[in-house]
Amino acid sequence: MAVLPATQREVRLLTKPTGLPKPEHFGVVDTPVVPPAEGEVLVRNRFFHVFATLRILIAGATQDTPFPVLNAGDTLVGAAIGEIVEAPGDSGFEPGDLVSHWLGWREYAVVPAAECTRLDRTALPDPVAHLQQGWTAYAALTRGVQLRAGETVFVSAGGSGIGSMAGLIARRLGAGRVIASAGSQEKADRLRTELGYDDVVVRGVGPLTEQLAQAAPDGIDVFFDNVGGEQLRAAVEAARPGARFVLIGALSGQLAMDGTGTTAPVELDSLPLIHKRIEMRGFSSDDYDDKDEWTERFGAWLRAGEITFPHVRVKGIENAPRTLLEVIEGRHIGAVVIEL
Structure with a gap:
């Protein structure tokens, strides 16, 4: 039996x-480490994911989304990796098992x-x-749009956690x-050198439609969209006949400075959608159960280089609130x- 500390730290929405x-909206607080009840396990978290769309949970969007609402006093949540330290005999787990779950943002988690x-x-x-988040990107490119060899792919927010994987996977799929799109020239340069994008359009340095026309003079075949907004409009203009759009996120609304984070309005000209026979699909990898593939x-790809x-990686739960704000600002790649 592991010797447990009396307290553990977690990040709460104040x-x-x-x-x-x-x-000032967040705090790192000490709470008791409690043993698991029947049907629960105690996990020592080792890593947890910091994702920008946590703002949706904070904003309270629940309609047609799988996300819970976070209220003042609640501990933040998100994907975590940890090790089982206590598990009742009928739980199906043993101490030392490596597990994933949704109760990140704390050092120890009691999880069903x-x-x-x-x-x-x-x-x-x-x-x-x-x-x-490669599974989401992989499923979207293989199930959502069925990417074909030789096609031109545009990934909005190409340096985000999911966007960076989408760009790499698209290349591996032929x-x-x-x-990609990026929020600064510095980030665009890094996307080219570090992730191997052929070209990057940059928000705020000129019309995106013109930049995308230069980056893809023959048009785009696939649009992997994390953003919506003006980038979705630019993709419609750049689309080749028969282009397929897979919509994964809507960061233009979710991270809007003056918005609620719960809507992402965009105005599109529907005629190009019709004339170019553009297919546009909202996508969730939760609809598929073959993640093992x-x-x-x-x-195999990782081991082969x-x-x-x-x-x-940012060490220490005390740095998590600051890191979340940096992610929302788009400071990091991947x-x-x-x-922990």
């Missing part, structure tokens, strides 16, 4: 923000056993790689040209992970 959250997934320690070279393929897991 007050509900109006607009984007700020440091049914909401834990046991992870194969040999499946990926590094346990933290289980926090990548895309002929892969283009991705894990096996990703692990054919792909990387772009991510940033997934952002707190290491």
Whole structure:
């Protein structure tokens, strides 16, 4: 039996923000470490994912989304990787098991056993790689739009956790040209050099339609959209006949400075959609249950050096609130992970 500390730290939402959250809306507090009850396990978290769309949970969007609402006083949540330290005999788990679950943002988590997934320690070279969002990107490109060899792919927010994986996966699946969008020229340069994008359009330095026309003079075949807004409009203009759009996120609204974070309005000219026979599909990888295919393929690519897991590790739960604000501001490339 592991010797447990009397207390553990977790990050709580202290007050509900109006607009984007700020440091004063969060606090790191000490709470008792409690034993699991029947049907529960106690997990020592090792890593948890910091994701920008946590703002949706804070804003309170629930309609047609799988996300819970976070109210003042609640502990933040998100994907986590940890080790079982206590498990009742009928839980199906044993101390030492590596698991994933949704109760990140705390050092120790009491989790319903049914909401834990046991992870194969040999499946990926590094346990933290289980926090990548590659499955969503892979499923969208193979199930959502069925990417074909030689096609031109445009990935909005190409440096985000999911966007960075989408760009790398598109290349592995045979895309002929892969283009990203970024929020600054510095980030655009890094996307070219670090992730191998063929070109990058930059918000705020000129009309996106003109930049995309230069980056993809023959048009785009696939649009992997994390953003919506003006980038979706630009993609419609750049689309080739028969282009397929897969909509994964709507960061233009979710992270709007003056918005609620719960809507992402955009005005589109419907005539190009019709004339170009553009297919546009909202997508969730939750509709598919064959994630093992991705894990096996990703692990093989990693071991062969054919792909990387772009991510940033930040040590210490005390740094998590600041890191969330940096993620919302788009400062990092790849997934952002707190290491405990």
